Amino acid sequence: MILGLPPHSAVLMSSVIGVLVIASISCRLLMLKHCDRDYTELWQRTLSWWWMIGLFFLVLLLPKPFTLVFIAFLSFMALKEFLSIVPMRLVDRRAIFWAYLAIPVQYFWLGIDWYGMFIIFVPVYVFLFIPMVMIIIGDTRGFIHSAGVIHWGVMLTVFCVSHLAAIYLMPTANTDAGGIGALLFLLVMTQFNDVCQYVVGKTLGSRKIVPKVSPNKTWAGFLGGVGIITLLAAAAGPYLTVLTLWESATAGLIISVAGFTGDLVISAVKRDLQIKDTGRLIPGHGGILDRMDSLIFTAPLFFHYLHYLYGWAGNA
């Protein structure tokens, strides 16, 4: 144990910090070399990465309940952001208030290790409860739209995001990495997938994959990302998770395709609302949904892949 962290996770965390240091130095060098060009946004993005990774690693160093509360808070901010950008009726305030209350409850089930309730709470109880609140309010004009939007938002930002905490708390046979290992594996693969798809797409891409949703996404970027992440996951999976080599490669494939999809789904939401960013919380990145778009899709799929293979107890 290093600082209370499982050794493999500590190694990964140090490497992430290492990459960040190299990125920051390169950014500074670029700024010195090309004084004529404007690198403010790149630098702002890098600084924001320091903040996000620093804060998250700090939380991981604390006892488990802190991580649970931290991820619950991410859900809160994401749900708030979503419900602020989508047009809603003023009367929906009351239903929305109840939707927020679903957050502590959903994370409470994880806290007391009740997997069965964790997995059905949002799709069953919240799903049926919100329309009930709405009929008590009684305004039927726009009812379907509001009920749909609130539930979709809660699914994305509470149900899907809470799977991050589930991956962290899930017992694992790989005690050298612990739950942190699986969580970091997911986070690093998801974020690096974004980077790979962007870089490969910029350098090689020409044929657009979904021009109506995002004109910047190309087939080359997508396939390049899938290839790199599958290989990388195969290499890192056995070290950080309970998965074998081939299982890890498949996990990489799932994360890569799901991450790509999540990114596009939030893009489609923004395009529909005619906004560029979902918020202005993170300088250089946009809102919290802009940052978590891929994770919203990768977290549940990776969790259920692990759960399918090894079950909640950590061994098949």
Added chain:
Amino acid sequence: MLDRALKLGFVLFIVRPLVFIWLGLNTVNRHTLPTRGPAIIAANHNSHLDVMVLLALFPLRDLHRVRPVAAADYFLRNRYLAWFSTRVLNIIPLSRKVERENSTKLLTQCQAALDRGEILIIFPEGSRGRPEVMGRIKKGIYRLVCERNNCPVYPVVMRGLGRALPRGTARFVPFNVDVVIGEGISSFEGPQAYVQRMQAAYTALTNLCITSECVDYEDRT
């Protein structure tokens, strides 16, 4: 000194957590916000929280210079609220009854504050009105600045507070709030030009908001 500490503590421990955690701000051009007076912040008015959001944005060391101009009939309603409004928020009470005597007194108070280099927060619509709908701009600010040449007026547009805490409710629901701060405008050619320029500024700033407006189905019938 005690009043200054009260205001500082209130903003630091209550207003800021409420505004930055319970709500959440999408701030544009925070750096244009003046930290030295004389200056006037002319914001749109949706909710009692408008003042709180603006107070949360100022650096703590400049906070004592910020004076909200607020309705006496509401903020001095009873002695507890009056104590809070005058000692903690440090408001300049505004009587909304239209009497020449009152309006001259108010102008004198505001002028004195501006002379001391303070920053006034004024809501040119007068009252909160319907949530998220900009009302008619009144000309009080013009009367304040027309004889000064050193007092910029900063138009500020906020959106989202009208549904976080609309008029007549106590349920405070979290929503993100846009705060778009415009460049200071220093001189106006006349009262009509003042209204037009402010209106144009509000329209331009509103375009930078990213939160959505409320859909109000009653309007369509």
